[in-house]
Amino acid sequence: MEKETNWSQSVAGVIIRDGKVLLARHTYGSGNGKLIIPGGYVGVGETPEDALKREFMEETGVEVEPLEIIGIRFNMHDWYVVFLGKWVCGEARSDGDENSEVVWMDIDEALSRDDVPQLTKEMLESAAARGGMTKRPYEGKASTAPHSLWRV
Numbered sequence: 001m002e003k004e005t006n007w008s009q010s011v012a013g014v015i016i017r018d019g020k021v022l023l024a025r026h027t028y029g030s031g032n033g034k035l036i037i038p039g040g041y042v043g044v045g046e047t048p049e050d051a052l053k054r055e056f057m058e059e060t061g062v063e064v065e066p067l068e069i070i071g072i073r074f075n076m077h078d079w080y081v082v083f084l085g086k087w088v089c090g091e092a093r094s095d096g097d098e099n100s101e102v103v104w105m106d107i108d109e110a111l112s113r114d115d116v117p118q119l120t121k122e123m124l125e126s127a128a129a130r131g132g133m134t135k136r137p138y139e140g141k142a143s144t145a146p147h148s149l150w151r152v
Contacts, residue, residue: 003043008078011052012039014127015064017087021107021124023116024059024099035105035116037082037123040098048081049135060102062090068132071123084127 014037015022023035040055042048049066056064064085071082092102107124110116126132 003046005041006044007041009042010040010080011042011048012037013052013056013064013083013085014070014123015085015087016127017104019106020104021110022060022062022092023103023105023110025101027098027100036120052083059095059098061093063088068134070126070132082123084132
C-alpha cells in the first residue's frame with residue numbers, strides 16, 4: 001500500500017562520489033528538462049531521512065545515507081530540507097517517469113551549466129562548504145511519533 005503524501009514537506013539530497021554529484025533530469029513541472037538534485041515529498045508518518053532514502057532508491061536506484069542538513073527553505077505553505085548524503089550502493093539509472101536520465105557529473109561542470117537551476121547550484125556550493133547540521137541522539141518524551149534532532 002502506498003503511503004499518503006504530505007504535500008507540505010519535501011526533501012532533496014546532494015550525493016557526491018569521487019568528485020561527482022548525482023543529478024536527475026526532471027520530466028515535469030517548473031524543473032522540466034533541468035538537471036536537479038533528486039528528492040521528493042515526505043510521506044505521512046515518514047521521517048525526512050527515510051523519505052530521502054526512499055526517494056533516491058525510487059528515482060535513481062541508488063541507496064544513500066543522510067549525513068548533514070545543508071539547506072532549508074521555508075515559506076508560508078511548506079518546507080524543503082536538503083541533506084548532504086553519502087552513496088551506499090547501487091548503479092545510477094533513470095526511473096523512466098519523474099526523470100529521463102540520472103548522471104554523475106563533475107561538480108564544477110554542474111555549477112557552470114545553464115540546465116542546472118540556481119537552487120541546485122546553491123546546494124552544491126553549500127555541500128562543498130561542509131559545515132551543516134548533523135544528526136544527534138535524541139529521545140523525545142512528548143510523542144511516540146518518529147523524530148530526530150539535527151544541530152550544529
